[in-house]
Amino acid sequence: MNTDKGAPDLNKAAGAASLNDAHGGGDRTLGEIIRDTRNLSAEQVEKILAHQRAKHLRFGEAAIALGYVSADDVLAALAQQFNYPYATPERRNLSPELVALNQPFSVQAEAFRGVRSQVVMRTAEEGQVRHAIAVISPSRGDGRSFVAANLAVVLAQLGGRTLLVDADLRGPRQHSIFGLDAATGLSRILVGRAGGQVIQQIAGVPNLYVLPAGAPPPNPLELIERPAFALLLREMASKFDHVVVDTSAAEYGADAAVTAARCGNTLMVARNGRSRLDALQALAQSLSGSAARVVGVITNDH
Numbered sequence: 128m129n130t131d132k133g134a135p136d137l138n139k140a141a142g143a144a145s146l147n148d149a150h151g152g153g154d155r156t157l158g159e160i161i162r163d164t165r166n167l168s169a170e171q172v173e174k175i176l177a178h179q180r181a182k183h184l185r186f187g188e189a190a191i192a193l194g195y196v197s198a199d200d201v202l203a204a205l206a207q208q209f210n211y212p213y214a215t216p217e218r219r220n221l222s223p224e225l226v227a228l229n230q231p232f233s234v235q236a237e238a239f240r241g242v243r244s245q246v247v248m249r250t251a252e253e254g255q256v257r258h259a260i261a262v263i264s265p266s267r268g269d270g271r272s273f274v275a276a277n278l279a280v281v282l283a284q285l286g287g288r289t290l291l292v293d294a295d296l297r298g299p300r301q302h303s304i305f306g307l308d309a310a311t312g313l314s315r316i317l318v319g320r321a322g323g324q325v326i327q328q329i330a331g332v333p334n335l336y337v338l339p340a341g342a343p344p345p346n347p348l349e350l351i352e353r354p355a356f357a358l359l360l361r362e363m364a365s366k367f368d369h370v371v372v373d374t375s376a377a378e379y380g381a382d383a384a385v386t387a388a389r390c391g392n393t394l395m396v397a398r399n400g401r402s403r404l405d406a407l408q409a410l411a412q413s414l415s416g417s418a419a420r421v422v423g424v425i426t427n428d429h
């Protein structure tokens with residue numbers, strides 16, 4: 128599945144979404160939420176209502192037309208009304224790769240929701256819902272971390288507790304994507320030196336947690352191969368509804384194949400116009416005979 132279909136039109140998305148502003152899933156209407164969050168005066172509300180009646184619009188559309196709110200304000204209000212995680216403008220600047228959180232009504236986000244549906248259905252076929260899923264690819268720059276991060280976001284948006292584990296001990300990126308402290312994490316757990324809380328909850332996404340990789344060790348493959356990693360994954364799978372594991376590029380060694388075998392489920396990522404078929408075949412071959420089951424392949428343009 129392709130995860131980059133072009134830039135979304137945020138204004139268009141907000142305008143379309145605001146057509147559903149009557150009541151939705153919350154106790155307050157969209158109009159009430161917009162009024163309170165934007166501190167609209169009674170006079171402004173009356174003008175919006177008058178414009179709404181005259182032009183046969185919804186409250187959000189009328190407020191945008193009069194310039195009292197932005198399309199982003201309407202999207203944020205919708206997210207609040209339906210209890211749907213949506214990043215603030217400040218967060219979007221800090222974490223631009225999190226398209227499923229930053230632009231939940233975009234084509235890219237919809238593509239990730241499609242990936243989520245396929246992953247959930249295919250893992251459920253064998254009763255492996257509680258197993259972890261490793262995101263692997265042949266080469267650096269294929270987009271593994273981008274895919275793993277956004278897959279974790281859309282899984283968390285379903286409502287289940289979701290853990291994203293950065294098991295790329297050679298070139299970790301999840302701490303950077305989510306703006307987390309990288310001082311401690313998986314590497315220190317695997318050598319028995321973790322202190323304090325290493326799993327970090329993501330602000331604004333109640334069900335999403337991230338375990339950063341921590342400091343890159345000199346022996347990443349040995350740490351991944353230790354029984355402690357398999358035991359840790361098993362424990363995490365028992366405590367979370369979904370566990371997504373980012374990995375090192377296969378070109379650096381056997382880390383990805385070992386991690387995939389420990390997880391039980393595998394999602395392969397290929398870079399459109401860049402990944403070589405023989406490299407993908409070699410990666411798939413490295414999984415043969417192991418416990419890893421390939422549940423899908425994503426072609427990525429990001």
